[in-house]
Amino acid sequence: MSRSERLCLIRGDQGRTMRSLLDRIADKWVLSIIATLHDGRLRFTDLQRRIPGISQRMLSLNLKHLERDGLITRTVHAEVPPRVEYELTDLAESLIPHAIALADWAREHVPAIEANRDAYEQRR
Amino acid sequence: MSRSERLCLIRGDQGRTMRSLLDRIADKWVLSIIATLHDGRLRFTDLQRRIPGISQRMLSLNLKHLERDGLITRTVHAEVPPRVEYELTDLAESLIPHAIALADWAREHVPAIEANRDAYEQRR
């Protein structure tokens, strides 16, 4: 498949698929949650402690969305007090290399972007 | 650099850089603009015509942001009527392979995600 054919997926009506993905992973907290769960299975409170700044509400909402999309599993243990554990699915794992690739690009190039931005602000 | 070190860039305070990138490229229209400009230099109206649904306001705003960040160049030709052309910088070009990689992942896996979502909605 040609480069431009593959690019087509990014835009127009064909871009629905790509948008669907971006809408999911670009949420403010989603990548933090996925990266944190990459360490292994964790329960609600552990996640909240490991992700500084996230509210209970946002953690709950995002976990539900990720579960709905099949990116994490939610396991309830029949205990008192309740214990609920979250874990990445293979689907989510397969996304991690791409996240890392993007992170690498960011590490290399974002400083240049921020320099451009600062210079731009100076000029006005 | 280890996998978990590279993942660290995604979360917590170290994640500023990654967020900065995501905040840019995950905007509703940014990837469409970049993909469209990948065909070559284009002027304002051409861009608007090739990106269905984008409003004049959003195109203008996004182009300004992308220029500010050094991802596109803006060239004004001294003519009447005015002609302004936009073009990707090398910085933006270096991002394209990653966008394509993500698009490929989306093409392969988003159908599964949407199937999961539908099944989930059925259950409730």
Place this chain on the structure above:
DNA sequence: CTGTATCCTTAGCGATACTG
């Protein structure tokens, strides 16, 4: 042709309080 300004509605999200 290439934008900017203004208005307005909606979506995201944090804070807080409450529940099984």
Place this chain on the structure above:
DNA sequence: CAGTATCGCTAAGGATACAG
């Protein structure tokens, strides 16, 4: 412990009108 419910603020974004 693991959430849900409610409220209120803010910012994103579309529509429209206007301007250089």
